[in-house]
Amino acid sequence: NETQVNAAAHPYPVYIGENLRHHTSDYLPKDYASILIVSDESVSNYYLSDVMAGLSQENVFSHTIPAGEQSKNINTFYQLHTKAIECGLDRKSLIIALGGGVVGDVTGFTAATYMRGIDFIQMPTTILAHDSSVGGKVAINHEHGKNMIGNFYAPAAVIYDVQTLYTLNAKEIRSGYAELLKEALLADKNLYEDLIAMDLNSLDSQKLIQHLTKGIEIKAGIVEVDEQEAGIRKHLNLGHTLGHALESLLGYGAWTHGELVAIGMLFALKISEDNYSAELPFEEIYTWLRNNGYPLQLPNIDPEMILAKMKNDKKTLNQKIQLVLLRGIGQPTLLEINDEQLLTYIS
Numbered sequence: 001n002e003t004q005v006n007a008a009a010h011p012y013p014v015y016i017g018e019n020l021r022h023h024t025s026d027y028l029p030k031d032y033a034s035i036l037i038v039s040d041e042s043v044s045n046y047y048l049s050d051v052m053a054g055l056s057q058e059n060v061f062s063h064t065i066p067a068g069e070q071s072k073n074i075n076t077f078y079q080l081h082t083k084a085i086e087c088g089l090d091r092k093s094l095i096i097a098l099g100g101g102v103v104g105d106v107t108g109f110t111a112a113t114y115m116r117g118i119d120f121i122q123m124p125t126t127i128l129a130h131d132s133s134v135g136g137k138v139a140i141n142h143e144h145g146k147n148m149i150g151n152f153y154a155p156a157a158v159i160y161d162v163q164t165l166y167t168l169n170a171k172e173i174r175s176g177y178a179e180l181l182k183e184a185l186l187a188d189k190n191l192y193e194d195l196i197a198m199d200l201n202s203l204d205s206q207k208l209i210q211h212l213t214k215g216i217e218i219k220a221g222i223v224e225v226d227e228q229e230a231g232i233r234k235h236l237n238l239g240h241t242l243g244h245a246l247e248s249l250l251g252y253g254a255w256t257h258g259e260l261v262a263i264g265m266l267f268a269l270k271i272s273e274d275n276y277s278a279e280l281p282f283e284e285i286y287t288w289l290r291n292n293g294y295p296l297q298l299p300n301i302d303p304e305m306i307l308a309k310m311k312n313d314k315k316t317l318n319q320k321i322q323l324v325l326l327r328g329i330g331q332p333t334l335l336e337i338n339d340e341q342l343l344t345y346i347s
């Protein structure tokens with residue numbers, strides 16, 4: 001299954017299928033003399049040797065970083081540059097990000113800056129990374145904020161082997177599927193119907209290929225029109241204003257990104273219903289999330305603190321919170337909401 005993404009810098013192919021990792025060479029857009037594969041500890045245990053064996057090039061190197069969000073920092077970034085120099089990578093070399101969004105973001109940012117930019121390829125191994133691997137945003141965190149240091153840098157290709165997704169734990173599956181549900185709500189009623197009928201305990205490859213392809217097409221379609229997020233790319237933040245605020249208040253670990261985005265989407269759905277008297281399937285979504293084990297009960301947090309965090313968001317304009325709401329499935333819209341109204345929903 002092949003989809004093309006037309007990024008501003010250059011178009012790139014997205015391959016989605018089974019067992020692609022065993023034939024990685026077949027999907028490279030060029031013949032690279034040297035390749036550095038970056039992955040994290042869990043992913044490298046499972047899949048690094050498969051990918052190495054699937055590359056026919058002579059100079060293939062690898063580097064493994066600790067798993068988790070705390071690796072998305074300036075030290076890892078610097079270590080990756082050191083590794084690239086030690087391996088003798090030049091401007092004609094390739095860096096492959098084999099992993100989830102963390103590996104993709106820090107590796108992509110390394111590729112964007114190493115010798116002013118060399119090719120990189122995303123090999124996503126999480127469902128959530130369907131989102132991070134297209135759209136060209138690469139970044140590391142600063143201690144004062146997430147994704148504070150970064151760039152827009154499109155990959156040369158995305159190679160998505162759905163067979164790697166079966167080793168994900170339930171929380172990571174929920175995290176990725178929340179983001180797919182978001183894309184469905186933004187743009188695709190059929191995808192929505194398909195997702196809402198699903199049981200996340202029984203993944204199947206054909207469904208995964210279908211869902212990830214759709215999700216990527218929706219994201220790519222939005223990003224192609226508005227790469228720099230001046231307009232409709234903002235719609236991709238559905239559920240994220242509250243989701244990000246909760247993420248920074250709860251820390252990383254107990255809750256995944258998507259689980260908090262799911263709570264953020266329920267919140268946006270409620271506000272949408274009240275503001276547009278829209279017929280939205282709030283109950284259906286709530287039930288589906290609950291049945292699939294999404295934690296929907298928030299720990300006790302002071303609503304004023306949540307509100308303050310929401311205002312801290314990079315995307316907040318002059319202290320006014322602008323939320324992505326829905327007039328219906330496939331009809332996203334932006335609305336400025338005042339503090340009092342917001343507080344009644346988070347309390």
Ligand code: NAD
Binds near residue numbers: 147
């Ligand atoms: P992640 O990369 O930390 O992966 C989650 C966990 O799953 C890790 O512990 C990892 O080791 C493990 N894992 C990965 N693949 C596995 C596999 N196949 N089998 C078993 N375990 C596996 O996190 P994520 O959820 O993929 O991505 C989150 C990151 O993505 C965040 O840093 C977020 O900011 C970023 N992100 C970026 C964009 C973007 O546009 N660049 C978009 C969305 C999210």
Ligand code: ZN
Binds near residue numbers: 131240257261
């Ligand atoms: Zn997200």
